[in-house]
Amino acid sequence: MKEPPAPDLLPRLGPSLIRAARRFGTPVQVTDAVELEAAAAAVRSAFPDPWLRAFSVKANDVAAIVGRIAGLGFDGNVVSRGEWAIARRAGLPNARITLEGVGKTDDDLRAAVRAAADGAPLRWIAIESLDEARALVRVARRSLPRDTALDVLFRLNPEVAPETLRELAVGAAGSKFGMTADELSEAVEVVGAGPGLVPRGVHLHVGSQLRAVDAWRDAVRRGLAVVALLGGTRASFDTLDVGGGFPILPIGDAAPDPARFARELPALLEAIPADRRPARLAIEPGRALVARAGYLVARVLHVRDRGGRQVVLDTGMTELIRPALYDAWHQIDALTSLGKPVDGSPGALEATRVEGPICESTDHLGEHQLPPLRRGDLVVIRDAGAYSASLGSAYNGRPRPPQVILERDGALTVARPRGRITGA
Secondary structure, eight states: OOOOOOOOOHHHHHHHHHHHHHHHOSSEEEEEHHHHHHHHHHHHHHSOTTSEEEEEGGGOOOHHHHHHHHTTTOEEEESSHHHHHHHHHTTOOGGGEEEOOTTOOHHHHHHHHHHHHTTOOOSEEEEOSHHHHHHHHHHHHHHOOTTOOEEEEEEBOOOOOOSSOGGGOTTSTTOSSSBOHHHHHHHHHHHHTSTTEEEEEEEOOOOSSOSOSHHHHHHHHHHHHHHHHHHTTOTTOOEEEOOOOOOOOOTTSOOOOHHHHHTTHHHHHHTSOGGGSOSEEEEOOSHHHHTTTEEEEEEEEEEEESSSEEEEESOOTTTOOHHHHHOOOOOEEESEETTEEOOSOOOSOEEEEEEOSSSSTTOEEEEEEEOOOOTTOEEEESSOSSSSTTTOOOGGGOOOOOEEEEOTTSOEEEEEOOOOOOOO
16 A cells, blocks of 8 residues: 555654553553544534434444543444443433444344333434334334334435445445335334334435545435435424444545535435425434544564564554454554654654564554664554444453543543453
8 A cells, every 4th residue: 555645743642642652551542632522523513403413332432432522512323232331331311322233133122112111212223124123013012102202213225336445335235234215114114003113214324434425415315215205104204314424534535524425415405395304314423533533552562574674563453453354544653763752753764564463464554654663662553543442352362452532731531441361
């Protein structure tokens, strides 16, 4: 891969990242509160109230981070009882949480119904298939009083061609996610016959890391058409959730920002008769809020010649699996060179193949331009705030790294401590 140009982060963040490594050890995940707030403000500006904005917890499942984002004007979107519990620990009530996801179990469905029966329903639950719709109705008939209301959305597969990696194109035809329009209409009838279940609208998600707005625009148009059609016979069918997908691409790559997506909406809504337009509109950004704010600080373990310089770090696919999973690019910069802090002028740079410490040949972090390095030097991996903590693993017996927030005043706050090695 060719490394893109990037603005110099070292004058502002470098000393704090070095301080985090010295205080907490490496690897350590640092979230910059300044960048987090800026990302949240950009999304809020593009999709202001009365838009419903829910952070997709799967992007970063650290409860303290979820709580910070909730304080910045976002609710929580979860795909399991585990993520639901994280959202609750972050301080979100059920009324500000939506439950979606293709992998919901009967226990997940029972938990949603039980919460509604207890008078604390989720904002909504989104159904993925006819099988799931029937399962939800079975659960509701056993334990949901008829005078109780649990709102239900229905995930539409928009059958578009998302401008992203194949692995991230969840809105493509044939994807395991969502239903065709015909399946969705049948699922609405099934759920509408269930006690206490209220069909409320359509949920869709085109994919992640969208490099253009075309497929997203087409998907929203199809979602609006389904809402308009079914809303003609069901007054309560009034919601469209357009999902997320706003990209965080390598610095220097052209990418549409949230405002660019939002500019597509007025024309799409104007094409729908006023009395058939959804009364509620929602989005579910994940990566767009947290990716750029996250920095993974690592230490050099090995420097050697392998037909070119090779460096092995003490962090890799257990802390950031995206490069190994689908060759995602994360720029790496040196924080120290030969034991001394890099001050923004690192001197001579050399193409360096960077590897992780895991006993897998796919634990590879790309080729980067780096200054002279030796064992013990520190580097930082950028854009590591999304799908790092949440996709982390304990493979090779490695404890989870600490999650630390770099506050506006420079203080370092522990969001989640380092995992423990037990029995050693």
